[in-house]
Amino acid sequence: MLTHDAIQSGPFKSTLARAQVPGAEAPTGAIEMMGAPMSFKRNSEIYGENEPAEYLYKVVSGTVRTYKTLLDGRRQIGAFYLPGDVFGLERGDQHTASAEAVTDAKVIVVKRKSLFALAQRDAEVARDLWTITSVELQRAQDHMLALVKTAEERVAGFLLEMADRASAKNQIELPMSRQDIADYLGLTIETVSRTMTHLENTAAIELPSSRRVVLRNRATLGRLNG
Amino acid sequence: MLTHDAIQSGPFKSTLARAQVPGAEAPTGAIEMMGAPMSFKRNSEIYGENEPAEYLYKVVSGTVRTYKTLLDGRRQIGAFYLPGDVFGLERGDQHTASAEAVTDAKVIVVKRKSLFALAQRDAEVARDLWTITSVELQRAQDHMLALVKTAEERVAGFLLEMADRASAKNQIELPMSRQDIADYLGLTIETVSRTMTHLENTAAIELPSSRRVVLRNRATLGRLNG
DNA sequence: CGACCATTTGATATGGATCAAGCGATGTGG
DNA sequence: CCACATCGCTTGATCCATATCAAATGGTCG
Numbered sequence: 428m429l430t431h432d433a434i435q436s437g438p439f440k441s442t443l444a445r446a447q448v449p450g451a452e453a454p455t456g457a458i459e460m461m462g463a464p465m466s467f468k469r470n471s472e473i474y475g476e477n478e479p480a481e482y483l484y485k486v487v488s489g490t491v492r493t494y495k496t497l498l499d500g501r502r503q504i505g506a507f508y509l510p511g512d513v514f515g516l517e518r519g520d521q522h523t524a525s526a527e528a529v530t531d532a533k534v535i536v537v538k539r540k541s542l543f544a545l546a547q548r549d550a551e552v553a554r555d556l557w558t559i560t561s562v563e564l565q566r567a568q569d570h571m572l573a574l575v576k577t578a579e580e581r582v583a584g585f586l587l588e589m590a591d592r593a594s595a596k597n598q599i600e601l602p603m604s605r606q607d608i609a610d611y612l613g614l615t616i617e618t619v620s621r622t623m624t625h626l627e628n629t630a631a632i633e634l635p636s637s638r639r640v641v642l643r644n645r646a647t648l649g650r651l652n653g
Numbered sequence: 654m655l656t657h658d659a660i661q662s663g664p665f666k667s668t669l670a671r672a673q674v675p676g677a678e679a680p681t682g683a684i685e686m687m688g689a690p691m692s693f694k695r696n697s698e699i700y701g702e703n704e705p706a707e708y709l710y711k712v713v714s715g716t717v718r719t720y721k722t723l724l725d726g727r728r729q730i731g732a733f734y735l736p737g738d739v740f741g742l743e744r745g746d747q748h749t750a751s752a753e754a755v756t757d758a759k760v761i762v763v764k765r766k767s768l769f770a771l772a773q774r775d776a777e778v779a780r781d782l783w784t785i786t787s788v789e790l791q792r793a794q795d796h797m798l799a800l801v802k803t804a805e806e807r808v809a810g811f812l813l814e815m816a817d818r819a820s821a822k823n824q825i826e827l828p829m830s831r832q833d834i835a836d837y838l839g840l841t842i843e844t845v846s847r848t849m850t851h852l853e854n855t856a857a858i859e860l861p862s863s864r865r866v867v868l869r870n871r872a873t874l875g876r877l878n879g
Numbered sequence: 880c881g882a883c884c885a886t887t888t889g890a891t892a893t894g895g896a897t898c899a900a901g902c903g904a905t906g907t908g909g
Numbered sequence: 910c911c912a913c914a915t916c917g918c919t920t921g922a923t924c925c926a927t928a929t930c931a932a933a934t935g936g937t938c939g
Contacts, residue, residue: 495798497879503798518787523794546779553772553779560786561744567793568749572721572729574800575839578895605918613801618895620919636904637918653723804927831886841928846887863886863936885936892929902919909912 457545457552458485458513462535467491467528474515476525482536483516483559489532490602493524494610504611506566507603509592513559530602574613576653581612582622583651586632590642597642605637683771683778684711684739688761693717693754700741702751708762709742715758716828719750720836730837732792733829735818739785756828800839802879807838808848809877812858816868823868831863 464487467473473484476495484491491508493515505524508514516539517523546553573584585608586599593599601608609616623640626632631648633641642648690713693699699710702721710717717734719741731750734740742765743749772779799810811834812825819825827834835842849866852858857874859867868874 495794497798497802499879501801501879503801505794505797518784518791523791547776550773550776550779553776553783557779557783557786558744560783560790564786564790564793565744565749567790567797568721568731571731571793571797571800572723574797575727575729576723615896616918617897617920621895624919653725653727842886843888843929844927847927850887880939882939883937885934887932887934889932890930892927894926894928895924896926897924898922900919900921903917905914905916907912907914909910 457542457549457555458483458537459535461541461545462537465534465536467532467534469528469531471528473526473528473534474522476522478522480515480517480520480522481539483513483539483542484526485513485535485537486510487533487535489534490529491526491532491534492529492603492607492611493526495524502610503613504607506563506570507607507611514563516556516559516563529607578612578614578618578622579625580651580653581614582608582619582626583631583648584653585612586626586640586642587645587648587652589640597645599640599642601638601640683768683775683781684709684763685761687767687771688763691760691762693758693760695754695757697754699752699754699760700748702748704748706741706743706746706748707765709739709765709768710752711739711761711763712736713759713761715760716755717752717758717760718755718829718833718837719752721750728836729839730833732789732796733833733837740789742782742785742789755833804838804840804844804848805851806877806879807840808834808845808852809857809874810879811838812852812866812868813871813874813878815866823871825866825868827864827866 462485467489473491474480474482486508488510491512491514492504493506493508494502494504496502506514507529515522515526542552542556546556573581576584589599589601590596603611605616605619608614609619612619614622623632623634626648627634629647631642631644631651633643635641688711693715699717700706700708712734714736717738717740718730719732719734720728720730722728732740733755741748741752768778768782772782799807802810815825815827816822829837831842831845834840835845838845840848849858849860852874853860855873857868857870857877859869861867
């Protein structure tokens with residue numbers, strides 16, 4: 428497991444973090460104030476399932492995945508977190524999922540206890556905490572719906588989701604591997620690959636490279652999205 | 654759509670509701686205080702997707718399902734709510750799912766606005782709101798994981814889940830139809846039925862009737878649960 | 880009793896998984 | 910700077926879990 432010693436001694440970076448998230452849905456003003464920046468290398472663990480949940484995190488740069496693993500090794504990725512997103516806030520004091528850096532990533536780390544203490548006194552912070560959790564809940568519910576769709580619908584939905592979260596709305600650079608996408612969508616890597624190819628053949632998307640996707644026909648993708 | 658006129662004029666029933674939920678995880682003291690009881694008949698709508706989310710609800714008796722519908726009619730049930738459970742609390746002012754009574758049901762209805770106003774002043778209420786949402790989030794994440802398992806794993810997991818929530822831990826009376834179970838688990842009614850039969854043949858469960866299930870071998874079910 | 884609805888059971892079809900190569904980009908050592 | 914190993918991705922062939930289609934059975938209620 429990863430320890431977070433000396434985190435509290437890091438310099439404040441509130442303005443930097445905020446600048447990264449111009450239109451963030453979740454108001455998380457207090458987080459930058461109380462947090463310390465921390466860096467993680469590609470594929471390194473940020474926290475593990477069942478570890479004490481002492482901190483919550485806000486992505487500054489890079490991408491993070493959270494996931495659960497079944498006994499036989501199957502992995503379900505619950506979400507990808509991009510700059511501005513908050514993750515790791517859970518009920519109970521144990522993490523119910525693991526978190527890893529998909530790419531090299533910087534996150535702001537905040538002591539859960541301090542934030543809860545602050546929320547006790549400051550109603551705005553309390554509301555922020557609720558909002559963070561609510562946003563996460565909605566994400567989870569949407570994802571649940573995605574998991575009962577056909578492979579093509581899942582992939583189309585995923586591309587639309589990533590495009591909506593990206594800055595260039597029709598040109599996306601996927602930070603994650605096909606395996607990550609497969610584990611997020613509950614498919615195999617082969618099915619994801621084939622489906623992408625099929626979408627390309629149908630002129631719904633273009634694939635200049637495997638990690639770069641251009642949305643050519645949102646109407647088609649939207650229709651597929653159910 | 655269903656209107657909630659005259660709800661606020663109903664008599665208070667705080668103690669009754671609390672009595673139904675001796676060991677409820679989510680502390681929801683304020684809800685009974687502010688809410689009015691309301692009854693719904695089997696299969697009637699409590700609220701619809703995209704309707705204004707003016708209220709939140711706490712089950713007093715009966716069972717409630719929430720679900721989303723895809724364009725082509727496929728239905729995904731997000732959760733079943735039993736006495737003591739709270740549902741309908743969402744970010745934004747539109748419901749993102751529909752809710753229906755699975756059986757005849759009594760629920761306490763609370764004005765969202767009043768509760769938020771109270772939370773603004775009372776840190777304990779604010780924390781309760783967060784807890785309600787957090788419980789829901791965890792439920793959703795667990796369900797997400799369930800949706801990528803095999804049919805047998807999903808059914809075994811479902812039975813264990815229902816048993817854990819029931820009072821008689823090994824003898825459960827399912828309030829919902831096979832179709833509801835199927836839509837909850839992302840399977841067809843036939844697969845659910847066949848899997849139940851198979852679990853019976855394997856001596857993992859007994860089926861005195863289609864709605865009554867006796868868990869015979871939790872070890873087996875647990876192993877299946879991944 | 881008879882109609883209706885929920886559930887089970889059976890036969891067949893199929894979407895996506897699995898098994899197995901091939902391919903292209905990236906990096907490394909000679 | 911090239912040969913070659915490696916890794917991520919694509920493509921192909923086959924298989925299988927679950928869906929679909931169809932019918933029989935069983936419970937419930939007027």
